[in-house]
Amino acid sequence: MLANDGHQVTVIERDPAPPPLPGEAWDHWECRGVSQFRMIHVLLAASTEVAQRQIPGFVEALTAAGGLDLNPLSGLPDAITGGARPGDERLRMVTARRPVFESVMAALADAADGVTVLRGVAVGGLLTDPAVAQPTHVVGVVTDGGQEFRADVVVHCGGRRSAMPDPIAAAGGQRPAEQIEDSGFVYYARHFRSADGSIPMAFGSLLQHYPTISTLTLPADNGTWGVGIVTAGRDAPLRGLTDTDRWTAVVKAHPFVAHWVDAEPLTDVKVMAGSEDRRRSFIAGGKPVVTGLLPLADAWACTNPSLGRGVSIGLLHASALRSTLHGETFDDHYGLALRWHHATERDVEPYYDDTLAFDRHRLAEVHAAIDGRDYQPNDPVWTFTRNLAASTAKDPDLFRAQIHVGMLLDRLPTVMQDTELVARAAQLADHSPIPGPERAELLALAARS
Numbered sequence: 001m002l003a004n005d006g007h008q009v010t011v012i013e014r015d016p017a018p019p020p021l022p023g024e025a026w027d028h029w030e031c032r033g034v035s036q037f038r039m040i041h042v043l044l045a046a047s048t049e050v051a052q053r054q055i056p057g058f059v060e061a062l063t064a065a066g067g068l069d070l071n072p073l074s075g076l077p078d079a080i081t082g083g084a085r086p087g088d089e090r091l092r093m094v095t096a097r098r099p100v101f102e103s104v105m106a107a108l109a110d111a112a113d114g115v116t117v118l119r120g121v122a123v124g125g126l127l128t129d130p131a132v133a134q135p136t137h138v139v140g141v142v143t144d145g146g147q148e149f150r151a152d153v154v155v156h157c158g159g160r161r162s163a164m165p166d167p168i169a170a171a172g173g174q175r176p177a178e179q180i181e182d183s184g185f186v187y188y189a190r191h192f193r194s195a196d197g198s199i200p201m202a203f204g205s206l207l208q209h210y211p212t213i214s215t216l217t218l219p220a221d222n223g224t225w226g227v228g229i230v231t232a233g234r235d236a237p238l239r240g241l242t243d244t245d246r247w248t249a250v251v252k253a254h255p256f257v258a259h260w261v262d263a264e265p266l267t268d269v270k271v272m273a274g275s276e277d278r279r280r281s282f283i284a285g286g287k288p289v290v291t292g293l294l295p296l297a298d299a300w301a302c303t304n305p306s307l308g309r310g311v312s313i314g315l316l317h318a319s320a321l322r323s324t325l326h327g328e329t330f331d332d333h334y335g336l337a338l339r340w341h342h343a344t345e346r347d348v349e350p351y352y353d354d355t356l357a358f359d360r361h362r363l364a365e366v367h368a369a370i371d372g373r374d375y376q377p378n379d380p381v382w383t384f385t386r387n388l389a390a391s392t393a394k395d396p397d398l399f400r401a402q403i404h405v406g407m408l409l410d411r412l413p414t415v416m417q418d419t420e421l422v423a424r425a426a427q428l429a430d431h432s433p434i435p436g437p438e439r440a441e442l443l444a445l446a447a448r449s
């Protein structure tokens with residue numbers, strides 16, 4: 001994106017392996033720098049929309065690599081969708097397994113004019129300008145091997161586990177404040193492939209909430225898909241889901257998703273625990289703690305991934321970075337740091353806040369269900385979230401609102417400005433539980449030998 005705007009970009013990537021052909025990425029590409037590399041992923045419609053505007057060739061290349069190109073409205077009866085409407089094309093999503101879409105993206109970057117990708121090179125520290133006292137001004141990076149790279153600006157995009165506050169402190173700067181909480185969820189996931197390239201039919205949403213677990217069924221490329229069970233970390237009896245037979249028995253006990261595991265498994269159960277919600281603030285008391293260094297995507301903030309938003313938020317953030325740096329002359333770094341902070345606050349932070357709010361409610365709801373309590377917080381946004389999910393099949397406007405929010409094309413607080421819609425969701429909501437095992441049966445399945 002930045003190179004398309006005329007910037008000369010050097011990407012410094014610790015993982016050594018270049019992207020293979022997309023068809024070989026799943027089996028052969030090792031990217032240890034991304035611990036969730038082979039966990040189930042989906043690219044929401046927001047990712048497709050940003051890519052279509054900002055990354056020429058990505059959607060076409062991903063489709064050519066077998067990426068699944070779908071619109072969740074297509075094939076559904078008019079009784080549910082209300083028929084085709086202007087704007088429905090925004091719901092197009094082109095998605096794939098993570099190694100596949102990343103190989104396509106990385107190959108585009110490798111081939112782009114104005115981009116130099118250095119692989120197998122780790123950033124170990126920051127170069128700063130000794131002539132600037134406060135705030136610390138970054139003028140480049142130094143690699144673990146001691147090589148120096150100077151730049152007009154350093155984009156810090158080292159992901160969820162990046163430890164950038166340490167290098168800033170080591171360079172004499174003030175550490176960015178970090179707001180961290182364990183999201184409290186654990187993921188147990190597998191990938192599958194059909195014999196004929198087809199994808200199972202989805203009954204309802206790709207993310208289904210049961211009292212104490214959620215299920216994820218994520219269609220992907222070349223007749224593959226991911227299936228995940230999300231539990232609360234403190235739900236110790238469900239840790240038995242690491243066992244493939246128990247995991248399969250639990251999925252099979254949920255009629256709406258059982259058929260997603262009747263296929264060739266590509267993996268056993270992959271587990272991801274301890275995923276934090278973490279946000280870094282590079283502004284303190286209205287002033288930047290560092291200049292010349294702009295945090296991007298997960299390096300800025302990351303959340304529990306069950307809503308499948310991380311890549312889309314990252315791409316929206318990258319799009320905001322492109323706009324912020326458009327025509328930038330780099331002679332006012334203090335102002336640039338503030339402009340970047342405000343662009344982040346305006347364009348992506350609301351999605352982060354929404355996701356965090358959802359996570360907190362959902363975790364509290366699961367904990368309440370484990371304890372046999374009801375969860376009825378006095379929060380109109382949560383009430384609407386629940387009513388919307390329970391009314392979508394009954395009203396085309398509510399259906400679209402739900403999909404737009406799920407695809408990160410809209411925000412719940414924006415949708416809620418339509419008070420008549422909120423009232424209609426409350427009126428139509430049917431909160432009968434989705435078919436699935438009672439808690440005692442669930443525990444028995446997760447413990448059986």
Ligand SMILES: Cc1cc2nc3c(=O)[nH]c(=O)nc-3n(C[C@H](O)[C@H](O)[C@H](O)COP(=O)(O)OP(=O)(O)OC[C@H]3O[C@@H](n4cnc5c(N)ncnc54)[C@H](O)[C@@H]3O)c2cc1C
Pocket residue numbers: 012013014015031032033034035036039040041042043044121122123124157158159160161162187272275296297298299302305307308309310311312314
């Ligand atoms: C279990 C799980 C499931 C998820 N599912 C989804 C999903 O379905 N949909 C979705 O949109 N998002 C999902 N996410 C989130 C998504 O994976 C992240 O939001 C996304 O990868 C963030 O991209 P990024 O570029 O910021 O960081 P990353 O993808 O983590 O990339 C960071 C890169 O920086 C490199 N690096 C780090 N440190 C250094 C260094 N010192 N020097 C050089 N290179 C370095 C790493 O090697 C890596 O390549 C999921 C996350 C998890 C944990």
